[in-house]
Amino acid sequence: MRNCLLSLGIALAAIVALPPSSQAQTVATTPAKKAATNGAVPDLSGDWNSGAGASWNPSDRGGMHLEDGTPYQPWALAKLKSERPGFGANATFENTTDPNINSCDPEGLPRIFFVPAKFRFVQTPEVVFILFEYGPTWIPVWLDRKHSDDPDPTWWGESIGQYENGDTLVVDTVGFNDKTWLDQVGRPHSDKLHLIQRFKRVDKTHLQLDITFDDPGAYTKPWTGQKIFTLSDAGFARYLWVCSISANKDFDEKVEKPTVPSAGPR
Numbered sequence: 001m002r003n004c005l006l007s008l009g010i011a012l013a014a015i016v017a018l019p020p021s022s023q024a025q026t027v028a029t030t031p032a033k034k035a036a037t038n039g040a041v042p043d044l045s046g047d048w049n050s051g052a053g054a055s056w057n058p059s060d061r062g063g064m065h066l067e068d069g070t071p072y073q074p075w076a077l078a079k080l081k082s083e084r085p086g087f088g089a090n091a092t093f094e095n096t097t098d099p100n101i102n103s104c105d106p107e108g109l110p111r112i113f114f115v116p117a118k119f120r121f122v123q124t125p126e127v128v129f130i131l132f133e134y135g136p137t138w139i140p141v142w143l144d145r146k147h148s149d150d151p152d153p154t155w156w157g158e159s160i161g162q163y164e165n166g167d168t169l170v171v172d173t174v175g176f177n178d179k180t181w182l183d184q185v186g187r188p189h190s191d192k193l194h195l196i197q198r199f200k201r202v203d204k205t206h207l208q209l210d211i212t213f214d215d216p217g218a219y220t221k222p223w224t225g226q227k228i229f230t231l232s233d234a235g236f237a238r239y240l241w242v243c244s245i246s247a248n249k250d251f252d253e254k255v256e257k258p259t260v261p262s263a264g265p266r
Contacts, residue, residue, distance in 0.1 A: 041123060042201060044169060047231070047235055050118070071223055073220060109197075110209075118132075134241045143162060153177040158173065171198075173194070190215055190218045204231070208228055
């Protein structure tokens with residue numbers, strides 16, 4: 001397993017290192033790929049900063065109003081109100097229910113776009129890789145495939161994509177488990193979640209992400225969210241972000257408990 005992971009890391013690094021012209025020469029263009037690209041490939045290059053924010057709901061950027069018009073099913077709203085995240089109306093780092101903090105579970109999609117770290121696209125004719133500084137994590141978005149008939153539920157789901165109107169990458173993702181949050185305030189979802197993410201470079205230094213959430217297991221109808229990212233000139237960090245349960249506990253004992261006043265039993 002160690003050798004497989006090492007080989008995979010070397011292969012991905014080689015892809016990142018190739019110039020665009022070399023990447024284009026590595027995969028033959030098929031009719032399926034031509035249909036996926038729709039004749040024009042937008043330039044999504046650069047390192048994009050996630051920036052501040054806690055919630056996908058446009059009326060609730062700070063996560064302070066949980067009943068904000070999001071079309072929750074009753075169980076989903078009750079679960080949201082029971083969570084103790086690090087952001088929003090019920091913010092606390094003491095006795096939190098955040099699965100990422102407690103168990104180092106993956107952030108998942110689309111919550112990872114709220115992590116204050118950078119991400120970048122590596123565009124090839126066959127697949128677009130989204131590389132995240134935090135994790136480190138990467139997601140393949142296949143341009144020449146359809147979804148599996150019955151994808152196994154996973155943390156990141158199964159993503160396929162296409163270019164639209166020559167300026168937008170559309171990412172269609174299904175096959176999630178139900179263990180992650182949609183955002184930093186703890187909005188839940190079911191394993192029926194279907195995400196449509198549209199990435200568009202609106203100018204030289206800004207990238208817009210429009211998301212449609214379709215989850216009949218947790219919400220009464222589809223709903224949307226939006227986030228704007230800013231181009232960074234700092235590049236990726238030279239160190240790797242690693243989530244460690246032992247490191248989280250050490251931080252809790254040395255930093256959080258001495259500085260965060262106790263709210264008493266909850």
